[in-house]
Amino acid sequence: MKRQIFIIYIIILSFLSMSAYSQQCENKKICRTPETEHLLEALIDMPQRGFMFGHHDDPMYGIGWRGVIGRSDVKSVCGAYPGVISFDLGHIELGQVKNLDGVLFDSIRIEAVAQYLRGGMVSLSWHLNNPLTGKDAWDVSDTTVVASILPGGKIHEDFLKRLDIIAGFIKSIRTPDGTAVPILFRPWHENTGSWFWWGEKCCTVQQYKNLWKMTYNRLKKNNVRNVLFAYSPGSEPNDSTEYLVRYPGDDIVDLIGFDTYQFDHQKYVDVMNKCLGILTEVGKAHHKAIAVTETGYVTIPDSTWWTKTLLPILIKYPICYVLVWRNANDRKDHFYAPYLGQVSANDFVKFYEDPHTLFVGDALNLY
């Protein structure tokens, strides 16, 4: 008898906790997996311990190599994989097997799972072709593209299929035991410049925000639960009000950042400090994680750039990560991370050893 009562008690208890869980999920917009939820909390708490270093396409190719399993320029220099690795989904929407930089989407899935299993974070950007002209993401010749893909637009239905492909891919990134790998998705980036077809001069503020809403809602409709969203505009805002002009909203965005690169040293230092000051303020007010979502100094010709330029700026602000762009092997002189023998490699080791910087192996506790 006692045993039966105990079993009934357990059944009631699990029923109550299940209904509490589904209620919690209904209240929120996208119902996130526990791992994704944990990642978001970890990103918000991260600045208490330091910030992660990130590198785009890190395990895919580097200087003098391509497609060598386990290889990484960053690891070859400091012995550890970056805490964050990002990949790009451009051309997946066209049903192609390789992205715009020649990387197989199957390899992206494999490497994203590998990065998760080693405790690191994965982010995805999307340099998608112009859906109206069929040219690349940089084709700004037509300013009606965003309008045409929004509800009521002439290629809206067709564009939803592209979003479904994105949703399907993000959902498909799973470990062998079926756990969906949490992904920080960073669509519609650098929108405050006008070099992409979703840029400032190509759509109104409202159209841009609707683009985000449509993207978010479509992923939700596809029951994508392993996703967080990053908003990362591109050109320098003057203050937090300006930063927030095209901000899609607290209910959609989980992390805020910005993309900026060094051309002139002093200008870079000034822009970084200004943007990070703004991000710190906005992040606090809106309870969002903050990050330098893309940066770098092409070919890093300054042998002490990591510890004399980048690090002293970053340690002043509560960021959770900084990410440098790719070490292209399909373009000459287009690399942003050091490789063995590169002039800034020794300095990068010092950057790695600094207690503020976090790589795989530094107990990131993301999940």
Ligand code: BMA
């Ligand atoms: C850009 C460059 C391009 C590349 C694109 C998407 O900044 O690196 O060569 O195609 O990013 O990765």
